[in-house]
Amino acid sequence: MKHSFIALIEDKCTSCMLCVRECPAWCIHLDSHTVDVTEEGARRPKKVNVLDSFEIDYSLCMYCGVCIDVCPFDALAWDEHRALVTNNREDMLLGIEELGPSGSS
Amino acid sequence: MPKSSTWEKVEPADWRSTIEELRDRGFIFFDFLTGVDQENVDGNNACEVVAHLATKDLSDSHFISTQVSGELPSITDLIPAAQWYERECTEMFGIKFIGGSTKPLLRHENLGRPPLRKSTVLAARVLTPWPGGAEPEIKEDGSKVGNASRRRQRPPGVPENWLKQ
Numbered sequence: 001m002k003h004s005f006i007a008l009i010e011d012k013c014t015s016c017m018l019c020v021r022e023c024p025a026w027c028i029h030l031d032s033h034t035v036d037v038t039e040e041g042a043r044r045p046k047k048v049n050v051l052d053s054f055e056i057d058y059s060l061c062m063y064c065g066v067c068i069d070v071c072p073f074d075a076l077a078w079d080e081h082r083a084l085v086t087n088n089r090e091d092m093l094l095g096i097e098e099l100g101p102s103g104s105s
Numbered sequence: 106m107p108k109s110s111t112w113e114k115v116e117p118a119d120w121r122s123t124i125e126e127l128r129d130r131g132f133i134f135f136d137f138l139t140g141v142d143q144e145n146v147d148g149n150n151a152c153e154v155v156a157h158l159a160t161k162d163l164s165d166s167h168f169i170s171t172q173v174s175g176e177l178p179s180i181t182d183l184i185p186a187a188q189w190y191e192r193e194c195t196e197m198f199g200i201k202f203i204g205g206s207t208k209p210l211l212r213h214e215n216l217g218r219p220p221l222r223k224s225t226v227l228a229a230r231v232l233t234p235w236p237g238g239a240e241p242e243i244k245e246d247g248s249k250v251g252n253a254s255r256r257r258q259r260p261p262g263v264p265e266n267w268l269k270q
Binding site: 017020021023026028029030031 | 235
């Protein structure tokens with residue numbers, strides 16, 4: 001596996017913020033909100049975090065892989081993609097759509 | 106990478122003699138010398154200095170490390186190539202190499218504390234908003250949802266109330 005890209009498997013992410021806090025380059029930005037989910041038979045509704053946005057700023061990322069190691073749900077993984085080569089800083093800010101693992105697109 | 110490597114911890118007093126002995130035993134390829142900040146490791150504040158020496162054919166190598174508290178004898182008379190690394194180590198970790206060159210390498214002399222020590226606060230870390238401060242349970246207006254009674258998190262490496270006193 002090439003260590004050329006960090007992919008986000010959106011379904012596994014619980015917005016726990018561990019990757020954001022452990023990132024030494026401060027390059028991950030995550031936004032989420034909580035909703036109440038009532039399960040059948042449960043006494044009280046359950047609080048569930050919903051991921052609104054997840055961005056990796058590849059102009060800051062140094063590919064150390066700390067976020068991948070620290071994720072308790074394996075929602076981040078090394079991938080064979082490559083982050084874009086560009087003259088524009090904003091193009092290096094990749095969101096949920098662009099961060100999907102290769103082959104899923 | 107060499108086929109086999111040995112790690113060896115020595116006392117600062119034995120630093121020079123160990124390296125001299127290794128060099129004479131055929132470990133003539135000097136790879137690098139660097140510092141490793143040991144703050145909060147085993148409750149001490151020392152810095153470790155590590156050097157890597159290998160044989161010419163790279164079949165065998167030695168990592169030599171020692172705990173220092175500010176000063177270490179220079180090895181530039183044994184291995185002239187170590188000078189660049191010692192000067193870098195002085196700038197980045199604040200370790201003095203006695204008998205070595207005191208000329209600055211890249212940084213300006215009056216630029217403040219050595220940047221690779223954990224105790225050095227990086228000003229940019231204080232001025233940049235930390236992305237980890239957001240909590241899913243706390244709304245943008247500051248009101249809390251559910252049991253979000255936890256203390257607000259602080260970014261690593263930025264002391265509490267730094268710059269706000």
